[in-house]
Amino acid sequence: MKLYFQSHSILKGRQAFTDMNARYETCYTVQCFILFFLIVCFSVFPACAYARVFKAEIVPDEVTQGGVFIIRVTDLKTEKLLTASLAEKSFQFTGCGEGCFLAIGAVDINTKPGIYDVGLKVEEKKIALKLTVKDTIFPTQKLTLPDEKVFLSEDNLKRVERENLTLKSIFQQVSERLWEGDFVMPLENEISTVFGVKRIINREKISVHKGLDIRGKEGEKIRASNSGKVVFAGELFFGGNTLILDHGQGIYTLYMHLSDFKVNNEEVVSKGEVIGSVGSTGRATGPHLHFGVKVMDISVSPLSLIELKLLTESI
Numbered sequence: 001m002k003l004y005f006q007s008h009s010i011l012k013g014r015q016a017f018t019d020m021n022a023r024y025e026t027c028y029t030v031q032c033f034i035l036f037f038l039i040v041c042f043s044v045f046p047a048c049a050y051a052r053v054f055k056a057e058i059v060p061d062e063v064t065q066g067g068v069f070i071i072r073v074t075d076l077k078t079e080k081l082l083t084a085s086l087a088e089k090s091f092q093f094t095g096c097g098e099g100c101f102l103a104i105g106a107v108d109i110n111t112k113p114g115i116y117d118v119g120l121k122v123e124e125k126k127i128a129l130k131l132t133v134k135d136t137i138f139p140t141q142k143l144t145l146p147d148e149k150v151f152l153s154e155d156n157l158k159r160v161e162r163e164n165l166t167l168k169s170i171f172q173q174v175s176e177r178l179w180e181g182d183f184v185m186p187l188e189n190e191i192s193t194v195f196g197v198k199r200i201i202n203r204e205k206i207s208v209h210k211g212l213d214i215r216g217k218e219g220e221k222i223r224a225s226n227s228g229k230v231v232f233a234g235e236l237f238f239g240g241n242t243l244i245l246d247h248g249q250g251i252y253t254l255y256m257h258l259s260d261f262k263v264n265n266e267e268v269v270s271k272g273e274v275i276g277s278v279g280s281t282g283r284a285t286g287p288h289l290h291f292g293v294k295v296m297d298i299s300v301s302p303l304s305l306i307e308l309k310l311l312t313e314s315i
């Protein structure tokens with residue numbers, strides 16, 4: 001459009017008189033072009049209808065099974081009635097500057113690879129953002145542990161069921177945002193077992209590893225991955241001494257097998273603050289940190305949350 005008007009003014013400069021008919025035809029052509037563009041735009045891409053109101057994107061728009069992503073909405077006047085959902089889960093929005101709102105979304109590890117619609121609703125307007133879930137290969141690992149930690153007695157089974165109910169009730173709470181910027185590694189050591197590994201324990205029991213194991217020496221300092229509130233500081237059958245931080249918006253980080261705690265339940269902690277020490281309590285073969293992440297009660301890959309570097313740029 002801009003180029004068109006420039007060439008028109010050059011043409012005008014060359015001519016000694018103003019040709020009213022030519023000018024009228026030019027304007028008519030431009031109007032027709034705009035009208036044609038709008039008809040095509042609104043009929044082929046309904047989202048264009050809202051393009052003047054706001055912009056929306058998913059970053060990254062391709063994730064692994066068990067991965068996380070950002071839904072970012074910009075040029076929006078109000079957060080009022082802004083919701084995003086995928087597979088019956090809703091993700092909470094927070095401000096990221098003037099007219100900017102973002103939510104952290106998650107994909108369950110059992111989600112089939114394919115292209116999905118993330119539904120975005122602003123007041124009564126609905127659009128769908130495309131998200132690709134990649135086929136992800138998770139390695140298999142064989143593990144030998146004491147039989148009583150694998151094949152549970154009736155009492156231990158009941159204990160685990162009680163603990164699972166407690167954890168479930170924690171992860172269903174969605175509180176105000178406390179996290180700020182990137183999530184960071186709680187312990188800067190080598191990773192021994194990644195998220196999603198299929199474990200065959202004592203040749204029989206199969207379980208999926210829903211966290212990241214980081215090597216560590218007994219007593220080594222563990223730091224909060226982001227700012228949050230301690231919502232659990234106690235002993236679990238599998239996790240041993242466990243800390244859970246609530247970062248708000250349905251995002252939780254879990255720290256297991258600790259030798260001790262440096263914080264108390266209900267305490268608000270800052271990103272990087274020492275919260276406990278590496279140990280081997282619970283079902284562990286040796287000292288290490290099991291680091292887990294939950295987003296809206298979905299277990300996700302901790303590395304995929306840490307790799308969301310755009311969080312810093314957005315806030």
Ligand SMILES: [Zn+2]
Nearest residue numbers: 211212213290
């Ligand atoms: Zn682990």
